Amino acid sequence: MTDETAVKRIWVFIEQEEGRAHQVSWELMGAATRLSKELEGSQVEGVLLGYNVAHIAEEAYRYGASRVYLIEDPVLEKYRNLPYSVGASKLVQKYKPEIFLIGATTLGRDLGSSIATRVRTGLTADCTELAIDPNLKILAATRPTFGGNLMATILCRTHRPQMATVRPRVLPLPEPLPTATGELIRESLDLSEDDIPVKHVGFIPREGGLNIEYADVIVAGGRGLGSPDGIKLLEELAGLLGGVVGVSRPLVDAGWISYEHQVGQTGKTVRPKLYIAAGISGAVQHRVGMANSDFILAINTDPNAPIFQIASLGIVGDLYEVIPELINQVKAMQQGTERS
Amino acid sequence: MHTVVAIKQVPDTTNVRINPETGTLIREGVPAIINPYDLHAVELAVRLKEHFGGKVTVITMGPPKAAEALIECVEQGADRCILITDRKFAAADTLATSYVLARAIEALQEEGPIDLYLFGLQAIDGDTAQVGPGVATRLNVPLISYALHIESIDPEARVAVVHRKTERGIEVLRTRLPALLTVLKEIAPVQRAPLPNLIRAARYKPEVWSSTDPVPFDQDQIGIRGSPTVVGRAYTPAPRQAGDIIRVSELGLQECVKRALQNVQASGAVDLASIVDAKRPTDGNGGEHS
Ligand SMILES: Cc1cc2nc3c(=O)[nH]c(=O)nc-3n(C[C@H](O)[C@H](O)[C@H](O)COP(=O)(O)OP(=O)(O)OC[C@H]3O[C@@H](n4cnc5c(N)ncnc54)[C@H](O)[C@@H]3O)c2cc1C
Numbered sequence A: 001m002t003d004e005t006a007v008k009r010i011w012v013f014i015e016q017e018e019g020r021a022h023q024v025s026w027e028l029m030g031a032a033t034r035l036s037k038e039l040e041g042s043q044v045e046g047v048l049l050g051y052n053v054a055h056i057a058e059e060a061y062r063y064g065a066s067r068v069y070l071i072e073d074p075v076l077e078k079y080r081n082l083p084y085s086v087g088a089s090k091l092v093q094k095y096k097p098e099i100f101l102i103g104a105t106t107l108g109r110d111l112g113s114s115i116a117t118r119v120r121t122g123l124t125a126d127c128t129e130l131a132i133d134p135n136l137k138i139l140a141a142t143r144p145t146f147g148g149n150l151m152a153t154i155l156c157r158t159h160r161p162q163m164a165t166v167r168p169r170v171l172p173l174p175e176p177l178p179t180a181t182g183e184l185i186r187e188s189l190d191l192s193e194d195d196i197p198v199k200h201v202g203f204i205p206r207e208g209g210l211n212i213e214y215a216d217v218i219v220a221g222g223r224g225l226g227s228p229d230g231i232k233l234l235e236e237l238a239g240l241l242g243g244v245v246g247v248s249r250p251l252v253d254a255g256w257i258s259y260e261h262q263v264g265q266t267g268k269t270v271r272p273k274l275y276i277a278a279g280i281s282g283a284v285q286h287r288v289g290m291a292n293s294d295f296i297l298a299i300n301t302d303p304n305a306p307i308f309q310i311a312s313l314g315i316v317g318d319l320y321e322v323i324p325e326l327i328n329q330v331k332a333m334q335q336g337t338e339r340s
Numbered sequence B: 001m002h003t004v005v006a007i008k009q010v011p012d013t014t015n016v017r018i019n020p021e022t023g024t025l026i027r028e029g030v031p032a033i034i035n036p037y038d039l040h041a042v043e044l045a046v047r048l049k050e051h052f053g054g055k056v057t058v059i060t061m062g063p064p065k066a067a068e069a070l071i072e073c074v075e076q077g078a079d080r081c082i083l084i085t086d087r088k089f090a091a092a093d094t095l096a097t098s099y100v101l102a103r104a105i106e107a108l109q110e111e112g113p114i115d116l117y118l119f120g121l122q123a124i125d126g127d128t129a130q131v132g133p134g135v136a137t138r139l140n141v142p143l144i145s146y147a148l149h150i151e152s153i154d155p156e157a158r159v160a161v162v163h164r165k166t167e168r169g170i171e172v173l174r175t176r177l178p179a180l181l182t183v184l185k186e187i188a189p190v191q192r193a194p195l196p197n198l199i200r201a202a203r204y205k206p207e208v209w210s211s212t213d214p215v216p217f218d219q220d221q222i223g224i225r226g227s228p229t230v231v232g233r234a235y236t237p238a239p240r241q242a243g244d245i246i247r248v249s250e251l252g253l254q255e256c257v258k259r260a261l262q263n264v265q266a267s268g269a270v271d272l273a274s275i276v277d278a279k280r281p282t283d284g285n286g287g288e289h290s
């Protein structure tokens, strides 16, 4: 039998809402699995809090968890800081994980800092890269600072767990193993509704339901559009490609389109298969949000625009000529396959 | 109603430049500003004071220069400002920062009751969004992060209803007071400072607290000693490998677009031709929660 206390536990917080896991949890599970290969004696485990959520543990095993710690309690039905942070901290104190990874969502950012404060450890926010330092055998968590101008690798040498948050879509989603199973450990919370000072009294769902983080194709425009009408052109191409519209920040600041569409450091991080950047210069704050796209097609009138430094293919030209032509040719391709 | 606001002075990251040879930050000439979110927090506190009476106290931990930021808060309408400054606080991470701010707030609590704590969502120099939640946890007061709007607040009954923005929409939360909010910019539009405030600010000197006086901070929990995280290495991000650049002026429009589409197809990233009858993902949750 393995010595339980010697296991170096790499934990992933499994974020869920209404019984459905957030994909960032599995992205983190993939990262944890990679870290575990570099850290001898380590094991990937999930932490799941909620009410009627036990089924998610099965999914966690398939994404690489060998064990899931589960706290199910009615007070955990909807996320609130106090019961979630108390519950997760209790698990940390009992099982003493080496590393604890959390998604940098609104939930994860609210929760992560509270756990780190309760257990008095370090937390590195919004990491873009996680590795094990080959000499120190500790987590090397890399994140952009100063508006994405600088990358800093943060270490937490003496305090445990070493905590980090990572934004959705920064890490790739691993392939699940359909047959994998694991061990479920149930723990209790011992808090009652009366102990919790915050109550949910309503919810206003977001209109439109745009989800640019998880789009496969993004057609993005920047200040080069020149006028809000240009967005219609982006929408037309995006529609053809089954994609969504993204923008650089000035367009949101100008009120041409809602914040939900903004890509970059203060917007969304995206990782589409195809990112078309039209009339976007490629400032570092924009690039940090999209540089992980599989294929970047840049369209810009200025051959020296920095976006070309990261584009898989760059077209020096006017977007008002290039995009309509793209629309024509894509339509022709799609009609071609329809006929055959 | 007594509101305490925590603000941070930050470099204006719009103007940050990196020395390409050393990969280090060029700090000279970078203007310092009040963290933009914190401005809105101060504004909210001032609006609440106008409505309910009471006072606004602003605290910051930072270098002596951060006094400038506090003076600006007085211009906005803050009554009392405290600068917590000492060499010993230097190189604090979020854990050490939340310790100092929470401890300072406890000292203020001893002087009289506080109804609300306001923090910015995040400071733009680090974007960590950790200090507010950390302080709430230390003070054991309810936390509402990503606060967008205060629907109602009743200092007598000690309750507030606050809107919190998440990826899926807006949560309407009722909290007991005192509570700690980390705020988005929408929480209160910043108004121009009225003249009497400017006059008062011109003469105002913030209170200065050190690491020992009036609050004897635990020296093991402040500054670099109190910070579990350290920066191992800093570097400028490596650029992604650039591909070909083609010009409409040389190849012509049709040829450029044709090549672009061929390139996309050849990369295998997406099969453009197969996206017939493309459906736009309309499910609000679709990918977010698998
Ligand atoms: C703290 C901070 C956070 C930030 N966060 C973000 C963020 O999250 N996301 C973001 O995008 N930005 C962000 N920014 C802003 C960022 O620094 C840039 O200002 C912004 O990305 C520039 O947008 P742009 O490329 O659309 O505009 P510009 O830089 O003005 O570029 C417009 C481009 O369009 C080209 N162009 C003009 N006409 C045409 C035409 N007809 N056809 C083709 N090309 C044309 C021009 O050659 C130019 O390259 C942030 C800045 C700061 C300081």
Ligand SMILES: Nc1ncnc2c1ncn2[C@@H]1O[C@H](COP(=O)(O)O)[C@@H](O)[C@H]1O
Pocket (backbone or CB within 6 Å): B006, B007, B008, B035, B037, B038, B059, B060, B061, B062, B094, B097, B101, B118, B119, B120, B121, B122, B123, B124, B126, B127, B128, B129, B130, B131, B132
């Ligand atoms: N040194 C500081 N002094 C006072 N308040 C701070 C300090 N650092 C952070 N804060 C507050 O915490 C918020 C979040 O900062 P951060 O966690 O660093 O992103 C800021 O908007 C401020 O309200």
